[in-house]
Each structure stands twice: as structure tokens, then as C-alpha cells.
Amino acid sequence: MIAFLVLIGSVAVYGQGQGHGHDHDHGPQHNHSCVHNNHQQLQADQVIVNIIADMEKDGDGIVEQTEVEKEFVQKYDQDNSGDVSEDEFVKQWHQQYHDAPDFAGYLFHHFDSNDDHKLTAIDIVNFVKGADTDGNGRVSIAEFQSFLTNLYVNCVSSPYSHGP
Incomplete structure (x- = not known):
């Protein structure tokens, strides 16, 4: 969950449809929007509840790094490369949570903390650190929910960005 939050945090700055601040020589240019649009008309809070339910399987109220890695790296890595490309993430996120692809791209770049x-x-480690707002080394469900709500509702800028 924490990694997911960190990843979401890094996408927001790029979420205004402006690209990444550098040329993309290795793939198509993607447009992103931080305006939430869900193909099943789910509201942000409904999607966030689904995300938390998918990640926090052990019921301890803590979003652990391993839970985030399992949900967003292992599950989304369709080509078994050990990492998740933007295309893999957008496709899986859209399929699983029904958010529009441009919004899923915004989330991806918010999670991609080192912009690689x-x-x-x-990225998951950075995400966990960024979501741990009370600094106790753990991300509670409340911290995770607050982090996601900010991304979904307020188009939060990435702590990793170098400007809009």
C-alpha cells in the first residue's frame, strides 16, 4: 500500500497532460489527467476502498511494503521482467479498478519515484516512506487512505517532481 501511495505521489506532477519533462525516445508519449474518471461511475472513495481491500489481506491495519509489492509489482508485471512498465500498469489498473487510462497514467507517474x-x-520503498506521515515506520490504513484521497481528489503534486 505504501509503495502504491509513493508511486501515486510521483505521478501527480506529470498528471496535467504535460508529459514527463524530457523526451521519450523509447516509447509513445502518454497524456495524463489527474481528473478522476471511472468507466463504471465509481467515486474516488469507492475505488480507494477496493484498492485497500486488494492490498491489506492480513487484516492487521498496516499497509506493508510486501503487500504493496505483491499487488502492484508482481501482479501487474505481465511480461515477468521484474518491473512494471507504464503500459502494463495502465492496462491492469484500468481493468481492475475501471479508472480511465489517462488517470491510471497519472497514478503510475506518481508511483514512479525515480522517473525511470x-x-x-x-519505488515501493519510496512510496512507503512518503505515505508514513506520522514517521513511525509503518503505514496505517488511515494514512494510506488519506494519501490516495489526496491523489484522487486534489491532484497532489509529486514529492519527486522537478516542477510542473
Whole structure:
């Protein structure tokens, strides 16, 4: 969950449909929007409840790094490369949560904390650190929910961005 939050955090800055601040020589340019649009008309809070339910399987109220990695790296890594590309993430997120692809792209870039165009364990570690607002080394469901709500509702800028 924490990694997911960190990843979401890094996408927001790029979520205004402006690209990544540098050229993409290795793939198509994607447009992103931080305006939530869900193909099944789910509201942000409904989607967030679903995300939490998918990640926090052990019921301890803590979103652990391993839970986030399992949900968003292992599950989304369709080509078994060990990381998740933007295309893999957008496709799986759209399929699983029904958010529009441009919004899923916004989330991807918020999670991609080092802007290397893939989600890895490093991004998950950064995500967990960023979501731990009380600094106790653990991300509670409430912290995770607050982090996601900010991304979905307020188009939060990434702590990793270098400007809009």
C-alpha cells in the first residue's frame, strides 16, 4: 500500500497532460489527467476502498511494503521482467479498478519515484516512506487512505517532481 501511495505521489506532477519533462525516445508519449474518471461511475472513495481491500489481506491495519509489492509489482508485471512498465500498469489498473487510462497514467507517474518509467521495489520503498506521515515506520490504513484521497481528489503534486 505504501509503495502504491509513493508511486501515486510521483505521478501527480506529470498528471496535467504535460508529459514527463524530457523526451521519450523509447516509447509513445502518454497524456495524463489527474481528473478522476471511472468507466463504471465509481467515486474516488469507492475505488480507494477496493484498492485497500486488494492490498491489506492480513487484516492487521498496516499497509506493508510486501503487500504493496505483491499487488502492484508482481501482479501487474505481465511480461515477468521484474518491473512494471507504464503500459502494463495502465492496462491492469484500468481493468481492475475501471479508472480511465489517462488517470491510471497519472497514478503510475506518481508511483514512479525515480522517473525511470518503470515500477520496481525501489519505488515501493519510496512510496512507503512518503505515505508514513506520522514517521513511525509503518503505514496505517488511515494514512494510506488519506494519501490516495489526496491523489484522487486534489491532484497532489509529486514529492519527486522537478516542477510542473
